[in-house]
Amino acid sequence: MSSANLTRQECAARSAAITLSDVHVELDLRHARDPQQAGFRSTTTLRFDATAPQTWIDFIGEDVHRVTVNGQEQPVEYDGARISVSGLTASNTVVVDATGLYSRSGEGLHRFVDPVDGETYLYTQYEPADSRRVMACFEQPDMKAAYTFVVHAPIGWHVLSNQSAASVAQAADAQTVTFAPTLPLSSYITAIAAGPYHRVDAEWTRGDQTVALGVLCRPSLAEFLEADEIVQVTREGLDFFTDAFAFAYPWGKYDQIFVPEYNLGAMENPGLVTFTESYLPRGAATDAQRGGRANTILHEMAHMWFGDLVTMRWWDDLWLKESFADYMGAHASAAATRYTDAWVRFAANRKAWAYQQDQLPTTHPIVADIVDLEAAKLNFDGITYAKGASVLKQLVAFVGEDHFFEGARRYFAAHAFGNTTLEDLLVQLEEVSGRDVRAWSRAWLETSGMSTLSLTPAGEGEWTLEQTDPRPHRLRVGLYDLVDDALARRDILELDITDARTTVEAGAADLMLLNDDDLTYAKVRLDPTSLTAVDKALSTLAPLPRALVWASLWNATRDGELAAVRYLAIVGRHAPAEENIGLLTGVLANAAHAIGHYVAEHDRQAQRAGWLETTWAAMTDAAPASDAQLSWARAFAAAASYVDAGASRARAILDGTAPEGLRVDPDLRWALLTALATSGNASLDDIEAELARDDTASGRTAAVRARASLPEREVRVRAWHRAWDDTGLSNDHLSATIAGVRAGGRRDLVDDLDAEYFPRIMPAWRDRSIELARRLVVGLFPSTEDLEPVDRWLEDENAAPGALRRLVLEQRDHLARDLRVRAAQDQLAV
Template sequence: MSSANLTREETAARAAGIHLETVDVDLDLRDAPKTDAATFPAASTLVFAATVAETWIDFIGASVDDVVLNGVPQAVDWDGARVRISGLAAHNTVIVRGRGRYSSSGEGLHRFRDPVDDEVYLYTQYEPADCRRVYPCMEQPDVKARWRFTVTAPEGWEVLSNGPESARTPVDGGVRVAFAETLPLSSYITAVAAGPYHRVDGAWESAGHSVALGVLCRASLAPHLDAQEILDVTRRGLDYYGTAFAYAYPWGKYDQIFVPEYNLGAMENPGLVTFTESYVFRGKATAAQREARANTILHEMAHMWFGDLVTMRWWDDLWLKESFADFMGAHANVATGAFPDAWVSFASRRKGWAYEQDQLPTTHPIVADITDLEAAKLNFDGITYAKGASVLKQLVAFVGEEAFFRGAQRYFADHAFGNTTLADLLTALEASSGRDLTAWSDAWLQTTGMSEIRVERGDTRTLVQTAPRPHRLTVGLYAFEGDRLLRRARVELDIDAPRTPLSAPVLPDADLIVPNDDDRTYAKVRLDERSTDAVARGLSSIDDAVTRAVIWAALWNAVRDGELPVRRYVEIVSLHARSEPNVALLADAIVHTGFAISRYAREDDRAGLARSWLEVAWSALHAAAPGSDAQLAWARGVGAAASMTGERAADIGAFMRGETAGPAGLALDPDLRWSWLIALAATGHAGPVDADAELARDPSARGHSRHRTVLAARPDAGIRAAAWQAAWTDESLSNDHLDATIAGVRAGGRRDLIAAHDADYFARIRPVWSERSIEIARRLVVGLFPASESLVDVDAWLAANADAPASLRRLVIEQRDGLVRALRVRSAQSAG
C-alpha cells in the first residue's frame, strides 16, 4: 500500500504521541497567472510536544527542499507522501520547505483560467486528506492546531483564508497578506483562495455581536450573482443556529465563495466556505434550485458547529458531522422560513439517494468501518449523508425536538474544539432526553439495509415490514370523493415486529393506504395493488406535498425493483406530472422517467416510449404557464428526452435559431440552449458549425465544457472512439472537461457506438487507479462503465482482480449491481 494511504491505526498512534500546537503556513502564489507555472513555494512551521522519538509530516508535492528540526538542518527523508522526522525532543519546532503542485482535478490547490477574460483563480479543497497536496501538515482530523497563514499573491487579487486579514505588505511582483491566528482546526478544513474575485460585503448583527459577511465569485459571473438572497439566507441561519445550539458562531468572519470546476456541492471551511459555481444561476432558476442552494448554505453553516467546532476522531464517524448537517439543512430551511417546503424535497431527493445507496451490495452502517483514507474518500455517500439525516429525523421524533437540541447544546459545551465518537453524542442525547439510546443506535446506526413497509389488506389490515426495525410512523388512509383522493384517517403507531395490526376506533374503507404518510421514518414504501390503481387515477389530486413525495418515491422504487412496469410508470407520470405544483417533485419525476426508459425499458419498447415521452414533455412545455417553474422544468425535460429520439429535432432547431416562436415566456438561457444542442448532436442534427456558433454566443467556462460535449456526442463510432481515448489518455483535461468528454461518449444512450470499447475499459481501470488521482480515476471508472447486456466481462475482471484496491473494487461492484438491476427489471417486463 502506498504511504499516501494513511491508516486508522497509524494515525491513532501519531495522535497518541504528538500534541500539535500551532502551524504557520507560507505560500507564494505570485507565479500562478503564468501558463507554464506548475508549482509554487510552500513552507510550514509546526510546533508540537512529543512523547515519541520519531514521527512523520504529510506532504504530497513536487519537492521537499529542506527540513529543519529545532534549529538544526536535517537530511530530507521523503517518499513523496511522508517526511520522516526523528530525534524528537519533548517540545519541537519543525520547518518543512518545498514546492506544491497546482491542481486541475479539484483536489488540493485548484487553478482555473477563465476563458472569458483570461484571469486566473485559485481555491483549495481538502476533504478528506488533500491539505498535504498544498502544504506540509499532519493530515488527520484528531490532530488540531491553531493556524497562521501568510500568502503572497499578485497585486489586486482577493486573498482569503479561514481567519480575517491582519496585515498586507507590498512586495516585489505582488502583495504579502497575513491572516489572524485561527482557533484549533483540523487540517482538512483549513483553506486558501486567491484571484480577482468579485466580492459583495455584508454583515450580521445580533445582540451587539457582529460578523463580517462576504459573497464572492469570478468576475465574469458577477452579473449573475444574486448576493442579497445568499446573504439573507446566511443571516437567517446565523440567527437560528446560535440560539438553537446555545453557542455563538466562533469563527470570526463568514466568507462564502463560489468557485469553478468544483468537485462537491460545498465545503465547510470555517470563515471561508466554498461552493460550486452551479449555484450561481446564469438564467432563471426554479424555486427548487434556490431551495437547494439555501439548503446547502445552511448545511455548511451547521458544520461550523457539527464538524468544525466538534470534529470526529476518525472517518468512521464522518456521519457525526454529515448526517447532522444534512438534517439541519432541511430543518433550518423550514425553521428560518427561508423555504418552508424543504422537507418535501428531502423526502424525494435526499431519501431517494439513501434508498438507492442502501440497496447496493456495498452498503454499510451509518457508523462505518473506515480503515484508511481511500475508504474514507468513497464514504461521502448516500448512507453517511442522507440515510443518516433520515435516521436523525426519526430520532428527533423519538426523543422530542426540545430534548434533541438540549443534547446538542450539551455536546458542544462538553467537546468544543475537541474530537468525539458516537459514544460522546449518545451520552449527551441520553442525558437530555432521559432515554436509553443503546437499542436505537444498534438498530439504526450500526446495521445495514432498510425495511420495506406495506399494508396487507384482508379481514384486518396489517402493517408488514421486512428487516424489522423500530419505527414511529403514520399511515394515511385516502378515499375518492369524485376524482379527488381525500385523507379520511391517519393512524400513528410504533412498530418493531414483522407484522403489526393496523387498528383505530374507526378505519374507513380506503382506496389508497400510504405507509409513512408524513415521511417520518426511513423505510421503502410499497403500495398495494388497489392503492397503485388509486394513485394512477388520482395522484395529482392529493393536497399534501409530503404525501405526494412519499407516493412518487414509492412508484419510482417499484420501477427500480421490477414491480411496476416502465410503461405504466410513464403513463402515470404523463397524466399527473403536469399537474404537480411542487417543482422539485416535478423535476424528479421527469428525470426518473427518462432514466426508466433508457435503463429499465425492454429494448423493443425503448424507442416507442422515448418518442411518446418526448411528445408528453413537448406538449407540457407549451401548456405550462409562461415563465413558470413548471415551464422551465419541462423545457429541461425536453432536452433530456430529445437526446433519445430525433422526432422534434426540426422544431427545436428552428426555435433555437429564432426561425419560429417558442413557448411564450420561455427564456432560452445559455444552459438550456446547450442542453438542447447536445440533444440535437446526439441524434445527428447538430455538428461542429452549430457548436462553434453556440460557443461564440456563450464563451464562458461552462460554454467551453458544453462545446466539448456537443462535439463528442455526435452519433458516429469514430467520433465516440476519439472521445473515449481522450478521456483515458489526455491528462490535460480538467475535472470538468473530463466530465464533459464522458457525457459526450454516453450521450443518447447509444450503446451501439461504444460497445466495442468494453474490453478496453476493463484493461484500463486498474492502471488508471494507480496512476491518476482518486477523483479523476473515480470519474472514469464510474462514468465509462459498460452498460452491456451481460455480466461476463465485469465478473471476469472481479475474479481476476481480487487483490485490487478495495476502493476500486467497491466502485466496480456498485456499477455491476446497477447493471444487474437493469437486466433483471428488463427481464421481468419481458416475462410479464
C-alpha cells in the same frame, strides 16, 4: 499499499504520540498567473510535543527541498507522500520547505483561468486528505491546531482564508497577507482562495455579536450572483442556529465563495465556505434551484458547529457531521426561510439517493468501518448523508425535538474544539431524553439495509402491517378517501412497531399511506386499491403525501414490482399538473432513467418517442415564463438526444421560435444544441458557432461535451481514448468528455472498446488522483448485456484496492438491476 493511503491504525498511533499545537504556513502565489509555473513555494512550520523519536509528516507535491528539526537540518527523506522526521524531543519545531503543484482536478490548490477576462482564480479543496497537496501537515482530523497563513499574491487580488487578515503589506507588484491565527482546526477544513474575485459585503448582528459577511464569485458571473438572496438566507440561518445550539458562531467572519470546476456542492471551511458555481444559474433558474441552494448554504452553516467546532476523531464517524448537516439543512430551511417545502423535496429526492445506496452490495452502517483514506473518500455517499439525515428525523421523533436540540447543546458545550465518537453524542441524548438511545443506535446507526413496509387486509376493519428486515419505527398511517376525484385525508394513525407483523385497526380507505408525514426511513409499498387511487388522483394530494407516493412508485419500479410503462403512464398523467418544482424535477429525471434502464428493449424506442411528445406538450401547455415551463424544456432537450423527431422543434427554439415566455438561457441553448449533435442534426460548425456566442468557462465545457457527442464512430472512439490518456484534461472537461461518449445511448459506436476497460482501470487508479480515477471507472463502465467480464475482473483482481473494488461492485450491481428489471417487465401488470 501506496504511502499516500493512510490507515486508521497508523494515524491513531501517530496522534497518540504527537500533540500538535500550532502550524504556520507561508505560500508564495505571486507567479500563479504564469502558465509555465506549475508549482508554488510552500513553507510550513509545525510545533508539537512528541513521545516518540520519529514520525512522518504528510505532503504531496513536486519536491521537498529542506527539512529542519529543532533548528537542525536533516537529510530529506521523502517518498512522494510522506516526509520522515527523526530526532524528536519532548517539544519540537519542524520546518518543511517544499514546492506544491497547482491542481486541475479540484484537489488541493486548484488554478483556473477564466476565458472571459483572462484572469487567474485559485481556491483550495481538501476533504478528506488533500491539504497535504498545499502544506506539510498531519493529515488526520483528530490532530487539531491553530493555523496561521501568510500568502504572497499579486496586488489587486482578493486573498482569503479562514480568518480575517491581520496585516497586508505591499511591495512592487505583490502583496503579503498575514491572517490571524485560527481557533483549533483539523487540516482538512483550512482554506485559501485568491484572485480578482467579485465581492459583495454585508454583515449579521445579533445582540453584541457582529459577523462580517462576504459573497464572492468570478466577475464574469457577477450578474448571476443573487447576493441579496444569499445574504438573506445566511442571516436567517445564523439566527436559527445561534438559538438552536445556544453557542455563538465561533469563527469570526463568514465568507462564501462560488468557485469554478468544483467537485462538490460545497465545503464547510469555517469562515470561508466554498460552493460550486452550479448554484449560480446563468439567466434562468427555478425557485426549486434557489431552494436547493438555500438548503446547501444551511447545510454548510450547520457544519460550523457539527464538524468544525466538534469534529469526528476518524472518518468512521463522518456521519457525526454529514448526517446532522443534511438534516439541519432541511430543518432550518423549513423553519427559518421561505423555502418551507424543504422536507417535501427531501422525502422524494434526497431519500431516493439513500434508498439506492442502501440496496447496493457495498452498503454499510451509518457508523461505518473506514480502514483508510481511500475508503473515506468513497464514504461521502447516500448512506452518510441522506440515510443518516433520514434516521436523524426518526431520532427526533423518538426522543422529541426539544430533547434532541438540548442534547446537541450539551454536546457542543462538552466537546467544543475537540474530537468525538458516537458514544459522546449518545451520552448526551440519553441523559436529556431518558430514552434507550443506545438500543436505537444499534438498530439504526450500526446496521445496514432498510425495511420495506406494506399493508394487507386481515379481516373486518383490520390490516396486517408487514416489514422486511424488522427495525423499530415510529410512524403514521394516513387514511385517504377519494371524493369528487380528489384524495383527502380522513384520519391518521400513529404507531410504534418493532416486529415483522403488526395488526392495525383501521377502516377501509381508498389510499392507505404508510409513513405519512415521513417520520421514518423505509421503502413503502402501495396496496392494489391505493395504487388505483393514486393512478387516478395523485396530483390532488397535498405536497408531502404526494412526495411520499412519488417515492413509493419509483422504488417499486426500481425493484421490478411496478411495470416501468405503468410508472411512465402515471408520470404522463400527473407530472404536467405537479406544482412543486422540486418534486417535478425529480420525477422528470426518474422517468428518463426508467426509459433508459428499466423499459424492456423491444418497447424502449416507442417509450422514448412518447416521452418526447409528453415533454413537448407539457412545455407548451405550461404557464409562460414559469418554473414548470423551464423544467419541461430541460426535459425535452434531454429527450431530444434520443429521438430524431425532436430535431426540428429543438432547432426552432434555438432559432428564436420558442414557446411564449420560455427563458432560453445559455445552458438551455447548449442542452438543445447537444441534443441536436447527439442525434446527428448539428455539425461541428454549429458547435463552434455556439461557442463563439458563449465563449465562457461553461460554454467551453459544454462545447467539449457537444463535440464528443457527435454520432460518429471516429469521434466517440477518439473521445474515449482522450478520457483515459489526456492527463491535461481538467476535472470538468473529463466529465464532459465522458458524457459525450455516452450521449444518446449509442453504445454501438464504442462497444468494441469494452475489452479495453478492465485492463485500464488499475493503471488509472494508480496514476490519476482518486477524484479523476473515480470518474473514469464509473463513467466508462461498459453497460453490456453480459456480466461475465466484470465478474472475471472481480475474481482475478481480488487484491485490487478496496475503494476501486467498491466502485466496480457498485457498477456491476446497477447493471444487474437493469437486466433483472427489464427481464421482468413483460410479466408485470400494466
